[in-house]
Amino acid sequence: ATPAGFRALDCESVRHFVAARPGLQQRVGPADSVESWSVREVGDGNINFVFILEGPAGGLCVKQALPYVRCVGEDWPLTQDRMRIESEALAEEAACCPEHVPAVHLYDPAMALMAMRYLAPPYIILRRGLVAGRTYPQLAPHMGSFLAKTLFHTSLIRLDSSTFRSKVARFSNDAMCRLTEQVIFTEPLMAAKNNRWTSPQLDADVAALQSDPAARAALSGLKGLFCGRPQALLHGDLHTGSIMVTESETAVIDPEFAFYGPMAFDVGKILANLLLAYFAAEGHEATEGAGARQEQKAWLLSCIRDTWEGFSSLFLQLWGQLGGAGDLYPAALVAGEALEACQREFMGQLWHETVQFMGAFIIRRIVGIAHVADLESIADPDTRAACERRALRFGRRLLVEGSRGSAPLAAVADLTREA
Ligand code: ADP
Ligand code: SR1
Ligand code: MG
Ligand code: MG
Ligand code: MG
The missing domain is CATH 3.30.200.20 (Phosphorylase Kinase; domain 1)
Structure with missing residues (x-):
């Protein structure tokens, strides 16, 4: 009420x-x-x-x-x-x-x-800066740090289980989570009145994707993770429209979807939105001239890699320093080689889930209710559809395959080379 x-x-x-x-x-x-x-x-x-x-x-x-x-x-x-x-x-x-x-x-x-606080110019919404062709050298270290600190310190690796459960309850955020379940994990792969896409160019692509059982199964699996894995306090909507930047500073706004969920949701969302900017950059080159976005495209890929590397290395560092105090891997139970094995398993699983979430986030921004300015600002529908088709195919692959079989960084490099 x-x-x-x-x-x-x-x-x-x-x-x-x-x-x-x-x-x-x-x-x-x-x-x-x-x-x-x-x-x-x-x-x-x-x-x-x-x-x-x-x-x-x-x-x-x-x-x-x-x-x-x-x-x-x-x-x-x-x-x-x-x-x-x-x-x-x-x-x-x-x-x-x-x-x-x-x-x-x-x-x-x-x-x-x-x-x-008013984040006055030169602060700008990151997505707007990316649409304008800019690069932000501090973005990867800052976002790696934001992700590592917020996800680690609110997790059961850091907290005792009573504190953890009280935070899970305080941030149940039911209505906002239901909205996310609907617009990200359900509607994009079925016929839904909210959906829209560049039509008729993508009609056949979307029909094939929506009738793909492997994609539907993978999306359902991610919905299960989203609803059933209270791992850390997530921002919940960590796309490039929720980040304001200058050349040297980064501020994260708009956590109204915050709840206790799987860490890979936050990590995957920011990486997926950087990838959407990458796919859109090709379309901007159609009006700006061949090669005009070459530097930005290379930076976007390195930013994806460096954000993951910055996040994972700081998260493990915090875990090494403070993790023993939490209730998930208490120092009295897990130390030395056992701790290293737990950390390897944890990061491998987190990367795999991150890649799958990236696929879901790419698809929802091309087929679902809420699109992104990166692609929407490409005026010519044929040019836009060509970018979106490439992104959709890549997104489907990420969603269905995750990072199975490859080391994290090799997976990013391979996948982006083949995109
Ligand atoms: P919504 O929840 O509707 O997405 P946001 O919190 O993302 O709203 O804010 C919408 C826009 O308002 C942002 O894209 C940004 O342009 C502006 N804005 C939001 N917070 C600030 C702030 N603290 N300082 C300056 N501009 C802001
Ligand atoms: C009605 S869907 C609106 C979308 O915008 C927000 O920023 C969230 O991403 C949500 O899914
Ligand atoms: Mg917003
Ligand atoms: Mg919002
Ligand atoms: Mg998204």
Whole structure:
């Protein structure tokens, strides 16, 4: 139910909401400057409304959850508790990785809103930077670190089982998980009214994929992992539209889908979105000129590899330093060679699942309800469809085969060479 006292804000009412709260107001400007503040709604995501207020003292970002999905409208109701999840997840992430998380200044449950640090230009949404052809040398080390710290510190390798279970319960996030089950793990491989694709160019490709029993079985297996493996507190929507970047900084926003799930879901989502940018780059070259994206394409592939390497090596380092204190592999039970064997098995399995999730994420962005600007911004439908066909075939292969039989880095190199 909508919280008592809730009202949807617009640019005028958000100005007065902030002006009435001294702790927020002082971040934008003194009382006599309120009418001069610039206020704009900048939400370009699928779900919520986001306002930026700027005045003589600085800027502030206010994000509000209405009782429905923004990109669909009132026909798709959605819990406003997602704003509690987002503010609590940001706090959990900030506890282990403050360098990559925006500070939250207020969470107001009745208004289903959050006020947080305004990530002012040159911060830009990573997906937008990638569409414009840019590269970000710090992205892989920063995202490797964000993933390792948030996933390790919230896992049972680090925590005692009572603390772990209480966090699992606090982040059950049922409605948001059901949305993910529907739009990622169910609809893309069946006839569903939400689905869309570049038609008629991809009609035959999509028909073949949707009637492929191996793909359907693999997607169902991933849904089982998503629902049944509470391994760590996930961000839950870690695509390139949930990351803001500068040349030297990286900030992860928008964890409203946070819940306890399989680590490979988060790792796979960011890697899959980098791959989508890679496949789209070929299409941008059609208008920008042959070779125009060569440097970006090489960087995207190295960024995938380096993010995985940075993540896995820091995760294992944290495990070596602090893992013995948690209840999953207590030092008294697992040490020396036994610990090394557990770590090898864990990382091998995590990579395999990561690759399969990558396949599912690529497919959903080409066939399902929510597409990506990387591909959508390729204006010519034949050019776009050629990129999407390549990505779909590659995604199907990742989904069905995972990394079976190959060492992690060899698998990335092989798969991308053959794509
Ligand atoms: P949604 O949940 O609807 O996807 P997001 O949290 O992703 O909403 O925010 C939508 C957009 O608002 C982002 O793509 C970004 O452009 C802008 N935005 C969100 N948070 C901030 C922030 N802290 N600073 C600056 N811009 C932001
Ligand atoms: C209605 S589906 C909207 C999608 O946008 C969000 O960012 C999530 O990825 C979700 O699946
Ligand atoms: Mg978003
Ligand atoms: Mg969101
Ligand atoms: Mg995705």
